[in-house]
Amino acid sequence: MIDTHCHIHDKQFDADRDEVVARAFEAGVSCMLTIGEDVADSRRAIEIAEPYEISVAVGIHPHEAKNALHDIAEELTPLLDAPGVIAIGETGLDYYYDHSPRDRQAAVLRAQIRLARDRSLPVVFHHRDAFEDFTAILREEWSRTMRGVVHCFTGTAPQARTFIDEFGLYLGIGGVLTFPNADGLRQAVVAAGAQKLVLETDCPYLAPVPVRGKRNEPSFVAHTAAKLSATLGMHLDELVGITDENARRLFEL
Numbered sequence: 001m002i003d004t005h006c007h008i009h010d011k012q013f014d015a016d017r018d019e020v021v022a023r024a025f026e027a028g029v030s031c032m033l034t035i036g037e038d039v040a041d042s043r044r045a046i047e048i049a050e051p052y053e054i055s056v057a058v059g060i061h062p063h064e065a066k067n068a069l070h071d072i073a074e075e076l077t078p079l080l081d082a083p084g085v086i087a088i089g090e091t092g093l094d095y096y097y098d099h100s101p102r103d104r105q106a107a108v109l110r111a112q113i114r115l116a117r118d119r120s121l122p123v124v125f126h127h128r129d130a131f132e133d134f135t136a137i138l139r140e141e142w143s144r145t146m147r148g149v150v151h152c153f154t155g156t157a158p159q160a161r162t163f164i165d166e167f168g169l170y171l172g173i174g175g176v177l178t179f180p181n182a183d184g185l186r187q188a189v190v191a192a193g194a195q196k197l198v199l200e201t202d203c204p205y206l207a208p209v210p211v212r213g214k215r216n217e218p219s220f221v222a223h224t225a226a227k228l229s230a231t232l233g234m235h236l237d238e239l240v241g242i243t244d245e246n247a248r249r250l251f252e253l
């Protein structure tokens with residue numbers, strides 16, 4: 001299994017990161033991608049991931065867009081050549097929390113899409129409660145030759161189809177899929193089909209059932225994989241084969 005979205009460099013893992021990574025490998029996680037949330041956090045991700053040979057995405061989260069310099073490319077470009085860096089993100093729009101002004105979120109998102117296009121890198125998108133504005137920006141900035149994933153997808157079936165059919169994006173499926181009240185998401189996942197899905201934890205956040213409420217970690221992606229295979233009516237091995245292949249294609253692993 002590949003955990004396509006974790007924050008293994010988060011301080012919550014400082015005390016026992018070696019054990020957490022070992023548990024992930026024991027649980028069958030072959031590969032992880034740790035995701036930066038601003039420039040300093042991305043630098044930290046690179047440093048911490050290197051000895052474990054964990055892959056890294058560098059970027060500026062919409063929550064942090066308010067603090068970003070105006071020349072995003074100048075800030076991020078030096079990080080792109082660091083060992084392990086394979087993607088830009090996470091970047092996007094978050095109108096649920098609105099921690100940054102919406103026009104700053106949009107500007108920082110556009111700049112990161114352009115940087116990804118210039119460098120032929122995949123993009124990890126974070127999107128919440130901003131579907132209209134997010135897709136409007138994609139229509140202007142995105143091309144289907146680019147690679148990207150809408151991480152922690154929790155939308156509707158029509159939204160899933162738009163991301164897949166119009167933009168060629170993958171959908172990252174995490175612990176929310178296992179929550180009792182997530183019938184809408186499970187329907188959307190069935191509508192999407194396995195061919196554009198990848199697995200993720202978003203750890204230390206959003207632990208799946210039956211470990212919901214605990215600190216999440218990459219080994220718990222197994223619970224989400226089991227739920228996803230049941231939701232799609234597929235054998236676990238078959239499902240993981242497809243989602244791993246998707247992740248390899250998406251990130252050129």
Ligand SMILES: [Zn+2]
Nearest residue numbers: 090126151152
């Ligand atoms: Zn996110």
Ligand SMILES: [Zn+2]
Nearest residue numbers: 005035090202
């Ligand atoms: Zn994240």
